[in-house]
Amino acid sequence: MASSTITGVGSGFDTVGIVKALVDAEKAPKQAQITKLQTTTTTQLSAVGTVKASLDTYRTAIAKLNTEASFNGLAGTSSDEKISKVTLGDKAASGTYALNVTQLATASKVTSKVFEGSSAVVNSSGKDTTLTISQSDSSYDVKVPAGATMQQTRDAINTQLQSKGISANVLTDANGSRLVISSQTTGKGTDITLSGDSELATGYDAGKPPVNAEYTIDNIAMESKSNKITSAISGVSLELLDTKPSTITVASNTTTLKTSVQSFVSAYNALMTSINTQTKVTATGDAATTTTGALTGDSSMRQLVNGIRSELLQNSGGSTVGNLAQMGISTDQKTGLLTLDDTKWNAAVATPNGPTEIAKVFTGDTGLITRMTKATDSYVGTSGLLTTRAADLNTKLTDLTEQQKALDSRMDTLKTTLTAKYTAMDGLIAKINASSSSIMTTLNSLNNPKSDS
Secondary structure (H helix, E strand, C coil), X not given: XXXXXXXXXXXXXXXXXXXXXXXXXXXXXXXXXXXXXHHHHHHHHHHHHHHHHHHHHHHHHHHHHCCHHXXXXXXXXXXXXXXEEEEECCCCCCEEEEEEEEECCCEEEEECCCECCCCCECCCCCCCEEEEEEECCEEEEEEECCCCEHHHHHHHHHHHHHHHCEEEEEEEECCEXXXXXXXXXXXXXXXXXXXXXXXXHCCCXXXXXXXXXXXXXXXXXXXXXXXEEEEEECCEXXXXXXXCEEEEEEEECHXXXXXXXXXXXXXXXXXXXXXXXXXXXXXXXXXXXEEECCCCCCHHHHXXXXXXXXXXCCXXXXXXXXXXXXXXXXXXXXXXXXXXXXXXXXXXXXXXXXXXXXXXXXXXXXXXXXXXXXXXXXXCCCCCHHHHHHHHXXXXXXXXXXXXXXXXXXXXXXXXXXXXXXXXXXXXXXXHHHHHHHHHHHHHHHHCCCCCC
16 A cells, blocks of 8 residues: 655645654664663673573582582492392491491381271261370370261371371271371380370280390491491481491592592583673674673673682691692683693592592582582672672663653653644645635736726
């Protein structure tokens, strides 16, 4: 469909187009400025968010490594994991231990008398009753409403007491149904007893009393209330699974050590790559023009990177290894990323107490991971520098939005004013044209008098 142009009635000019052109010309410089700032600020806000997320990920990753267990270069194994399982913690040391489990720790379990059918009523008294379940020094009252069935009572116990480590279930056979109440707590002295005016508290079977785990380590007799043992061997946790002998071995494992070191290197490189992406300057085209990242030249990014890199150069007190270079970790001068040289690494591990000394570089109050964490503390959290920076950028975007509204309002006013002026001008021209036409008509009539009849 062909476009149409509305022209002034009196002048014949495109007054609408003229007004639009004048408004657009007035608006263009400020609009370009606002649009550019909005784009730049939005890009910077996204970049700050990316760096913040990367820094949080980095800190979480190295926090998981900041234990002696991660860097001690030791591995714990069981000769048969169907009998026992091993987990190493801090303070573990090399050693071999003969474990012989003669009794596993058990939990208390009581069984009610038999009722007819799984839907049998367990409260036929015509009134509400109470079942009191006691264990050790704790007692819990469970309301059993009049006419309650065994399954309803089971559900009430589970709803109220599962968080306490006590649960109930219903067992049914040809003789009827009974309520079984079990504990997750093991060990001697954790018996469950039932009392109260509920029918379930009479004639119940207390079953076998719970017992402690009994075992020997290198023929030394020991006991535990739990099958999960954390204190028998310093720095070693055991989970007992069966009553048979097995051998526990804690020995050097440089693979574990190298995996932890490589994890640190990978976490560091991921952070640096994220920051580099936002701050790099890239030459493009034949004329060597450049493109810059959203945070190129940003002072907070420089401070963050310098603070982190400075910690890489510090010697760790108490370690004969001293610094990362001695174990084969170096920094690429162009990218700032870390690399691990296998030859230098193997040489460092092979030195006397090499794994232990390497662990000291990373862990402890003066270790690299603790120092790295402190170096980045001021950048994270709700009051951290990156959060503050993001808040400032959001404030700037809000201000730009207000500037945009003000500009649009000012241009609407200008359009209204110009439209009124050009409308008035067009009306004046129309009057002038009308007057001119009238005068010309009069003059023409004077110049052409009527002929005599």
